[in-house]
Amino acid sequence: MDTTARADGLGAGLDTPSPSGSVYSTNVEGTGSGYSTNGGGGSSVEGQVADVARLLPSPVPVQLLTADGRRADEQSPYSMPSGERLVEVWRQMVIGRRLDMQCTALTKQGRLAVYPSSRGQDACQVGAAMAIRPTDWMFPTYRESVALFTRGIDHLEVLSLLRGSSHCGYDPVAHKTAPQCTPLATQLIHAAGAAYGERRRGRDAVALAFIGDGATSEGDFHEALNFAAVFKAPVIFFVQNNKYAISVPLAKQSKAPSLAYKGIGYGVRSEQIDGNDPAAVLAVLDTAVEHARTGQGPFLVEAHTYRIDAHTNADDASRYRQPDEVTGWLAKDPIDRIAAYLRAEGLLDQALQDEVEAESERLASDLRDGMNAEPVVDPAAMFDHTFAEPTPQLLQQRDMLMGELHAEGVTR
Amino acid sequence: MSTFTMGQALNHGLRDAMAADDNVVMFGEDVGTLGGVFRVTDGLAKDLGEDRCFDTPLAEAGIVGFAIGMCLTGFRPVVEMQFDAFAYPAFEQITSHVAKTRNRTSGRVGLPMVIRVPYAGGIGGVEHHCDSSEGYYAHTPGLKVVTPSTPADAYALLRAAIEDPDPVIFMEPKSLYWSKEELSLPVEAPPFGRASVRRKGTDVTIVTYGPSVPTALKAAEAASAEGWDVEVVDLRTIVPFDDETVVESVRRTGRCVVVAEAQGFAGVAGEVAARVTERCFHSLAAPVLRVSGLDIPYPAPKLEEHYLPSVDRILDAIARLQWDDQPDLVHVGASS
Ligand SMILES: Cc1ncc(C[n+]2csc(CCOP(=O)(O)OP(=O)(O)O)c2C)c(N)n1
Numbered sequence: 001m002d003t004t005a006r007a008d009g010l011g012a013g014l015d016t017p018s019p020s021g022s023v024y025s026t027n028v029e030g031t032g033s034g035y036s037t038n039g040g041g042g043s044s045v046e047g048q049v050a051d052v053a054r055l056l057p058s059p060v061p062v063q064l065l066t067a068d069g070r071r072a073d074e075q076s077p078y079s080m081p082s083g084e085r086l087v088e089v090w091r092q093m094v095i096g097r098r099l100d101m102q103c104t105a106l107t108k109q110g111r112l113a114v115y116p117s118s119r120g121q122d123a124c125q126v127g128a129a130m131a132i133r134p135t136d137w138m139f140p141t142y143r144e145s146v147a148l149f150t151r152g153i154d155h156l157e158v159l160s161l162l163r164g165s166s167h168c169g170y171d172p173v174a175h176k177t178a179p180q181c182t183p184l185a186t187q188l189i190h191a192a193g194a195a196y197g198e199r200r201r202g203r204d205a206v207a208l209a210f211i212g213d214g215a216t217s218e219g220d221f222h223e224a225l226n227f228a229a230v231f232k233a234p235v236i237f238f239v240q241n242n243k244y245a246i247s248v249p250l251a252k253q254s255k256a257p258s259l260a261y262k263g264i265g266y267g268v269r270s271e272q273i274d275g276n277d278p279a280a281v282l283a284v285l286d287t288a289v290e291h292a293r294t295g296q297g298p299f300l301v302e303a304h305t306y307r308i309d310a311h312t313n314a315d316d317a318s319r320y321r322q323p324d325e326v327t328g329w330l331a332k333d334p335i336d337r338i339a340a341y342l343r344a345e346g347l348l349d350q351a352l353q354d355e356v357e358a359e360s361e362r363l364a365s366d367l368r369d370g371m372n373a374e375p376v377v378d379p380a381a382m383f384d385h386t387f388a389e390p391t392p393q394l395l396q397q398r399d400m401l402m403g404e405l406h407a408e409g410v411t412r
Numbered sequence: 413m414s415t416f417t418m419g420q421a422l423n424h425g426l427r428d429a430m431a432a433d434d435n436v437v438m439f440g441e442d443v444g445t446l447g448g449v450f451r452v453t454d455g456l457a458k459d460l461g462e463d464r465c466f467d468t469p470l471a472e473a474g475i476v477g478f479a480i481g482m483c484l485t486g487f488r489p490v491v492e493m494q495f496d497a498f499a500y501p502a503f504e505q506i507t508s509h510v511a512k513t514r515n516r517t518s519g520r521v522g523l524p525m526v527i528r529v530p531y532a533g534g535i536g537g538v539e540h541h542c543d544s545s546e547g548y549y550a551h552t553p554g555l556k557v558v559t560p561s562t563p564a565d566a567y568a569l570l571r572a573a574i575e576d577p578d579p580v581i582f583m584e585p586k587s588l589y590w591s592k593e594e595l596s597l598p599v600e601a602p603p604f605g606r607a608s609v610r611r612k613g614t615d616v617t618i619v620t621y622g623p624s625v626p627t628a629l630k631a632a633e634a635a636s637a638e639g640w641d642v643e644v645v646d647l648r649t650i651v652p653f654d655d656e657t658v659v660e661s662v663r664r665t666g667r668c669v670v671v672a673e674a675q676g677f678a679g680v681a682g683e684v685a686a687r688v689t690e691r692c693f694h695s696l697a698a699p700v701l702r703v704s705g706l707d708i709p710y711p712a713p714k715l716e717e718h719y720l721p722s723v724d725r726i727l728d729a730i731a732r733l734q735w736d737d738q739p740d741l742v743h744v745g746a747s748s
Contacts, residue, residue, distance in 0.1 A: 113536050113713050142538075164713030167539045182540045183498060184470065217469035218501065247446035248467045320445045379718045386708045393677065397706050401718055404725075 057260035057272045061304050064279040067332045069340025078283040083347050085130070089278045090338045090348065091356050092126040096146035097335060098360035099155065102367050103145065103162070107313040111371040113164035116143045120276070120308035123334035124240045126150045127281030131289050132208050137198070138177045139191040139209040141184075143240075147210070151177060155363070156370045165375035176205075184215035188224035188237060195228070195235035195292070206234040206292040208285075214245020216259050225266040225300070234292035236285070237263070237300040240275060242307035247320035263300035275303025276334040279341070306332070379405065413596045419589040421563035422452045422528075424597050425570035426490065430460050433488065436574055438465040440475055440492030440528075449494055450530055450589055472502035476527065480509055483523045490574060495586075496531040497540035503548070510579045511554030526573045526580045531559075532623040532673050534587035534720055536713040542586075543710060544674030546622075549581040550650045550683070557650040558604075559583040561625035563593040565608070565648060568601030576604065585623035605652035609661065613643030616730055617661040619684050620671040621647040624721055628671045631726035640730055650680055655687060662688050663695040667733045669703060671721050676704030698735030 063072045064080055071080070081089075100122075103115045118125050121143075129150035132138065140147055148158045153170050160169025161180055168179035178194075181187035191209035198205040215221060216239060228235045239259050243250055256262055263270030269291060273280045281303060288299035306329035310317035342348035383390050383398040390398065416424070430436045438453060444467040447454030456465035468475050472493060479489035493499035499506070506527065514522050533542030550557045556578055560566040566584070573580035602608055610625060611632050620628040625646045632642035645661050647654065662668045668688050672681040685700040703721045711719050 113538055161538060161712075164536065164538060166712050167709075182538065183500070214470040217471045217474070219471060219473050220501070245441070245470050246449065247442045247444075248470070252467055253469050315449075319447070375714065377712070377714045379715055382706070382708055382711050382715055382718065391707075393707060397708075401706075 052264060055264040055267065055269045057258060057263075057270045057302070061272045061274045061302075062280050062284055063274040063277050064283060065277045065337055065341055067276075067337060069337045069344070071341075076283075078280070078287060081279055081282045081286070083342075083345065085282060086279060086338060086342060087347055087352075089123070089126055089130060089282060090335065090342055092130065092150045093122040093278065093335045093338070094356050095360040095363060096126055096149055097122050098364050099149055099367060100146055102364040103159065104309065104313060106368070106371050112159065112162045112313075114312050114314055115145075115162055116312045117307070117309035118143050118146050120329060120333070121240055121242055121303075121305045122146065123278040123281045123338075124238070124275045124303045124305055127278055128208060128210070128238055128285055131282060131285035132206065134176065135203075135205050136176060136289075137191065137194050137205060137207040138175075139187040139194075139207060140177065140180050141187065141210050141212065141215075142180050142182050143212070144180060144210050148177060148180070151175065153177065155367050159367075159371070160375070163371070163375060165377050185211060185218035185220040185224070187211075188235075189220055189227060191235045191237075192224050192228040192231070192233045192298070195233040195298075196231045199232075199234060199295075204234075204293050206236060206289055208236045208238060208289075210238050210240065212245060213239060213241040213243065213250050213259060214248060214253055216262060217253055221262075222266075225263060225268050225298070228298035229267040232295070232297040234295070235298045236288045236292055237268070237298065238285070239300065239302040240305055241302055242305050244307060244311070244321070246311045246315060249320075258302055260300060260302035263298075268298045268300050269296075270300040270302070272302040272304065275305030276329075276332045276337065278334050278338045413594045415592050416563045416567075416595050416597070417590050417592050418560070418563045418566045418584070419450055419452050421567040421593075421595065421597070422570055422584065423454055423456070425567040425574075426453065426456060426465075427460070428598060429490075429571055429574040430456070430464055433574075435486055435488045436490060437463075437482070437487055438490045438492070439468050439478075441468060441470055441494050443467060443492050448492055450584075450586070452528070452584070452589075453492065472499055473505050476502040476505040476510060479525045479527075480505065480513070480523060483525055484521065488524045488526075488574060490526040490528060493527060493529045495537075495541045496529055496543035496545045499527070499529050499545065502527075506549070506555070506581075507552050511552045513554075514578065515554060522577045523579045524574075524577050526570070526576075526582050528582045528584060530584045530586045530589075532583075532585050532587060533710055533716050534623060534673075536716070537586075538713060539710070542716070544672070544705060546581075546583050546650060547674055547679040549583075550680050554579070555651065556580040556604075557583065558648070559585065559622035559650065560648065561585065561588060561610075561622055561646050563591065564595055564599045565601055565646075567595070567597060568599050569604070569648060571598070572604040583622060587623050588626070591626070602648070605649050605654060607648055607654040607657040608646045609643060609657065610646045611642065611644040613641040613665065615641045615665055616667040616669060616733060617643045617645055617658070617665045618669050618671055618726070619645045619647065619658055619662075619688070621650060621680075623673050624671045627721060627723060628726060631671075631723045631730070634723055634727055635730050638727075638731075642730065647684075653683075653687070655691065658684070658688060659691045662692045666695050666697040668692070668696070668700045669726065669729045669733070670700060671703045671726055673705050673721060675707045676702050677707045679704065698733045701729045701732065703729050 106112045107115045125146035129147045157169035160166045188209045191207040195207035260270040260272035273284045291299045383394045443453040444457040532544045618628045635642045670681040670684045681702045703725045
């Protein structure tokens with residue numbers, strides 16, 4: 001398989017099916033799911049069946065760490081990430097969790113218009129952000145605040161959408177991060193296009209797109225998978241199955257054996273993981289990113305996880321779920337899990353724990369201070385960005401507003 | 413008599429319609445156990461059965477397309493779009509099929525469905541939660557477009573919409589869900605397609621609808637202090653449009669301001685202004701003015717007060733109806 005782009009930068013994503021008639025037949029990876037019995041190839045029906053097997057996810061979610069933080073005994077084709085990365089994923093999760101809870105608290109004081117918490121999904125948020133490079137793209141939803149923090153985007157810039165001061169506080173091109181998307185599943189097709197565009201440009205950047213379980217029902221999800229597969233776009237579709245779409249449980253959302261199976265119908269290699277296992281998240285996303293980066297096309301990962309808090313602060317989760325369900329999931333906490341493992345391995349001691357906790361307290365307090373200061377919103381700027389150049393009508397409307405503000409004694 | 417919010421009045425409207433006709437079914441995202449994000453369907457699944465009010469997969473095109481299919485077998489589906497901008501994935505189904513099926517089948521197939529759309533702003537919602545999308549629907553022949561401004565109308569118009577043989581886009585102003593009224597249900601209300609005069613007046617007619625009605629009434633109150641006797645006409649249904657009530661009022665007052673929260677350019681307010689001008693030209697003492705939202709995407713919550721048609725903008729427009737005093741008036745965007 002030629003994994004480099006053609007010299008002219010074109011056509012890298014335009015591979016046609018091999019003469020055997022199978023588009024998958026040439027890509028057999030050592031790091032495959034490990035459950036396929038045959039590497040595929042050939043033109044026979046048997047070959048095609050084998051190709052399907054190569055796309056199939058593991059029959060059970062990939063797990064490297066048990067819920068209590070021991071090494072899962074199961075022989076996994078995915079290898080344990082380095083101790084250094086595991087310490088970093090833990091550190092970022094501790095910080096992310098603290099900031100997430102701070103944001104929830106800030107909604108109670110009316111500092112944020114709304115906040116969709118990712119508490120419980122910490123391993124997915126942090127692990128995914130750690131699996132890509134700064135030159136790779138990210139396509140987040142409203143729930144991905146912690147992933148964006150981990151990516152290194154300024155906290156206040158990330159929160160400007162949810163605070164209600166602007167629709168997107170950061171520069172998407174500078175951070176290679178699309179605006180947090182609210183209309184569900186629509187961002188996935190953009191991710192496929194961006195990933196394809198990068199390949200066409202001869203670069204090896206990939207796109208990581210987030211989506212929830214509910215949104216996999218949207219037509220755009222299916223169009224995105226199909227486009228990505230047909231154009232062999234290096235995009236990773238990362239489904240955080242947190243069990244509910246607002247109030248609707250997965251059982252009422254989909255009858256697929258696992259959402260990971262939704263990839264194979266489109267020819268997209270798929271995998272499912274324990275989304276509360278930070279080691280598994282890192283290991284499988286590394287594989288997915290490598291798969292995409294080396295020209296083998298899109299990859300879909302379903303992470304089984306749980307949303308501990310309500311959908312947003314405006315939602316009343318007691319209407320649709322039992323408290324003991326939440327308690328059960330608290331016992332599978334991703335931070336406790338990795339901390340137990342790191343301690344047993346001698347990679348985490350009290351000193352490091354204290355240091356990271358102090359750091360997260362400091363960041364949370366900075367966030368509070370930043371949020372307590374009134375955000376700078378310029379009403380005049382509303383007219384600047386509907387078009388590159390405001391139309392004459394917009395300029396008149398701006399004058400009208402400025403006149404009103406002037407009359408009210410607002411000076412700018 | 414008891415007090416009902418608009419949300420509760422809609423809930424009762426659905427309940428009564430479903431009790432009266434087994435063919436009426438309600439479905440959408442989170443409408444079952446949760447009772448909808450605005451609780452409009454609260455308790456319906458529990459009280460009437462999960463086959464009467466049910467959650468669907470999260471897919472708006474699917475919801476509307478499914479409703480079309482159910483209509484073919486005699487059901488009268490009422491579906492909920494969670495928020496204005498989240499109905500757009502269903503736009504294809506709505507414009508290509510919901511609106512056109514009667515016409516495409518030479519009248520053999522009607523689609524008696526209601527698509528409920530919580531819409532417009534003023535509630536501090538983040539982007540995609542505050543669109544005024546009525547213009548898209550009103551511009552599409554074959555769709556009736558309804559928007560109540562009071563709990564009584566919410567009840568009565570919803571019942572009428574469900575009974576209507578044609579598809580109805582039922583636009584629910586989110587900012588009014590918690591507005592209250594003393595009612596004894598079921599209520600009597602003017603028929604479908606009839607506007608209501610919410611306030612009598614002799615000097616100026618404000619034509620408005622949905623979320624802007626309370627603002628217009630406040631402006632009328634304030635204007636009376638300045639000697640203007642303002643009449644407020646609430647359209648109630650945008651399609652069908654009640655030319656008669658509007659024309660009668662403007663011919664009498666001789667002045668007209670159209671108030672709508674939607675962005676003004678190429679919108680419903682412009683249509684109203686044109687119709688009034690065509691029909692009342694000789695009675696008008698001044699051009700018909702519009703006060704509308706700005707021609708920008710709905711802004712972030714901290715800026716929405718600058719976007720929404722305000723009492724002051726309406727009063728300003730009323731003041732400018734002294735046309736003889738200001739012959740050089742230039743059209744100024746949101747209140748032109
Ligand atoms: C097209 C569209 N329809 C409806 C909504 C309203 N909505 C916002 S979040 C949500 C549930 C999403 O659930 P899921 O995809 O599982 O993601 P989660 O919020 O659990 O992360 C809904 C219905 C929306 N944002 N976009």
